[in-house]
Amino acid sequence: MNFFKGLSRFSRFLVVALLVVGGAALLWSRGSIGFADGQSGRKELSASAADQSGPGKTPDEQSVDLSEKQASSLKIGPVDSREFAVLKTAVGTIDFNENMLVQVFSQYPGKILKAFYNLGDEVKRDDVLFTIDSPDLLQAESNLLASAGVLELQKRTLARVTMxxxxxxxxxxxxxxxxxxxxxxxxxxxxxxxxxxxxxxTDAEIDQILAERKVDSTLLVPSPISGRVVSRNAAPGFLTQPGSPPPPFQVADLSTMWMLANVIETDAPAYKLGQEVEVRVPAYPDATFKGHVTNVGSMIDPNSHRQLVRSEIDDPQHLLRSGMFASFLIRVGEPIRSLAVPANGVVREGDGTMTVWVTSDRRHFVKRTVKIGLQQDDWDQILDGLQPGETVVTDGAVFLSNVLLLGTAG
Incomplete structure (x- = not known):
C-alpha cells in the first residue's frame, strides 16, 4: 500500500493495467494446456481401441489378450477332422400297422347274441369274438336236413325197384x-x-345236426389273427351287416406299428425303401425304437409340398400307441469326414454368424467367422473359415466374446 501511495495517479493506472494483462495471459496459457491434455487423452483412448481391434483388422478379426491365469480357465486344442453321419429327421405320428389290422365282420347278416371280449383284451387266432343269430345259417341247416331226407328216400326207392x-x-x-x-x-x-x-x-357239428335232426342258427365269429382288441362296437341285440361300418370288432397285431411322416419336398429324393429308422416318442424319452422304411409316397402334396414316408417300427413290448407324436432319424448316406470343433467352441453372434477363437500362443486370441454344417454329438462341422491344425478354443469361447464386448463398451 505504501508503494501505491508514493506513485502518481498515472503510474498507478499503468501498474494496474499491467497486472490485468498479465493475469489474462496466465489464464489463457492454462486453458491451452488443459485443452492439449484433453486431446491427448482422447488420442490414447483411440489408440487403445485400435490396439483392441488391431491395425488393419476387420471386425471379424477382433482380438483379446488374456493373462496366464485367465487363459488357464479355457480349453484349447487343435482343429481336427471327424466323421459326420448323413442324417435326415422328420416328425410324424404312430399308427396301427394296417397290414396287421383286421376288421372282424360276420359273413352273414344277423342279430348279435353275445360279445366275449372287451377293448384292450388279448385274443388268439380262432377265439370266438361274438355270436349272431343268423337266418341264413338257419336256412342252410334246414336245406341240409331236407336234402338228407330226400337222399335217404331215393336210396330206399332204388333198393326197392332193384329187388x-x-x-x-x-x-x-x-x-x-x-x-x-x-x-x-x-x-x-x-x-x-x-x-x-x-x-x-365242422364235420362233427354237421354230423350232430344230421343225427339229432335239429338246427341251430347261432353263428360263431372267430378272430382271424392273434392280437389285441383295439375297437369294439358289438353289443347284444345289435344288428350287423357284412362290410357295413362300424365293424363289431377290430383286432391288431401290435408287434409292429407304423410311423407316418410328411417330409419336406427338398428332402424327398433322399428317402429309399429299406432304410433303417430310429424313432423316439415323448412318452418314452430314453427309448429308441428300430424300424425301416416300407413306403415312399409317389406324389408331393401340392398344398404343403410334402411327401409321405411310412416306416414299420418294431414294438415287441407293445409300448407304442396309435396317435402318438413321434420323430424319426434316418441315415441316408455314407458318413463324411470334415473339420470339426466342439459345440462349446462355437459362438452364435447377434447377427446370426458363427465365430470361433483362434490362437497361436495361448495368450492372444483372434475372433474368426466360420461356416458350420452338421451338428452331431456336441460337435459342429466346419465348412469354411478354419484350416487343419489351427489351435482354437474348444470350451469357453463365450467368455472371450464377453471380454471383447465389455472391452469395446468400456
Whole structure:
C-alpha cells in the first residue's frame, strides 16, 4: 500500500493495467494446456481401441489378450477332422400297422347274441369274438336236413325197384330212373353240407345236426389273427351287416406299428425303401425304437409340398400307441469326414454368424467367422473359415466374446 501511495495517479493506472494483462495471459496459457491434455487423452483412448481391434483388422478379426491365469480357465486344442453321419429327421405320428389290422365282420347278416371280449383284451387266432343269430345259417341247416331226407328216400326207392327187377315185377327203366334220382339227391346233399360248412361248422357239428335232426342258427365269429382288441362296437341285440361300418370288432397285431411322416419336398429324393429308422416318442424319452422304411409316397402334396414316408417300427413290448407324436432319424448316406470343433467352441453372434477363437500362443486370441454344417454329438462341422491344425478354443469361447464386448463398451 505504501508503494501505491508514493506513485502518481498515472503510474498507478499503468501498474494496474499491467497486472490485468498479465493475469489474462496466465489464464489463457492454462486453458491451452488443459485443452492439449484433453486431446491427448482422447488420442490414447483411440489408440487403445485400435490396439483392441488391431491395425488393419476387420471386425471379424477382433482380438483379446488374456493373462496366464485367465487363459488357464479355457480349453484349447487343435482343429481336427471327424466323421459326420448323413442324417435326415422328420416328425410324424404312430399308427396301427394296417397290414396287421383286421376288421372282424360276420359273413352273414344277423342279430348279435353275445360279445366275449372287451377293448384292450388279448385274443388268439380262432377265439370266438361274438355270436349272431343268423337266418341264413338257419336256412342252410334246414336245406341240409331236407336234402338228407330226400337222399335217404331215393336210396330206399332204388333198393326197392332193384329187388322188383330181380323178381320180374319191374322194368329196367324204373331202376335207371331211381338210380338217376339217387345221384341227384346225393349231389344236393353234398352241396347242402358245403353250404353249412361255409358258416364255420365242422364235420362233427354237421354230423350232430344230421343225427339229432335239429338246427341251430347261432353263428360263431372267430378272430382271424392273434392280437389285441383295439375297437369294439358289438353289443347284444345289435344288428350287423357284412362290410357295413362300424365293424363289431377290430383286432391288431401290435408287434409292429407304423410311423407316418410328411417330409419336406427338398428332402424327398433322399428317402429309399429299406432304410433303417430310429424313432423316439415323448412318452418314452430314453427309448429308441428300430424300424425301416416300407413306403415312399409317389406324389408331393401340392398344398404343403410334402411327401409321405411310412416306416414299420418294431414294438415287441407293445409300448407304442396309435396317435402318438413321434420323430424319426434316418441315415441316408455314407458318413463324411470334415473339420470339426466342439459345440462349446462355437459362438452364435447377434447377427446370426458363427465365430470361433483362434490362437497361436495361448495368450492372444483372434475372433474368426466360420461356416458350420452338421451338428452331431456336441460337435459342429466346419465348412469354411478354419484350416487343419489351427489351435482354437474348444470350451469357453463365450467368455472371450464377453471380454471383447465389455472391452469395446468400456
Amino acid at each position: 322188383l327187377l330181380k323178381a320180374g315185377g319191374s322194368a329196367q327203366k324204373d331202376v335207371d330212373q331211381s338210380t338217376s334220382d339217387q345221384q341227384t339227391a346225393e349231389g344236393n346233399f353234398k352241396a347242402a353240407k358245403d353250404a353249412v360248412r361255409i358258416f364255420g361248422k
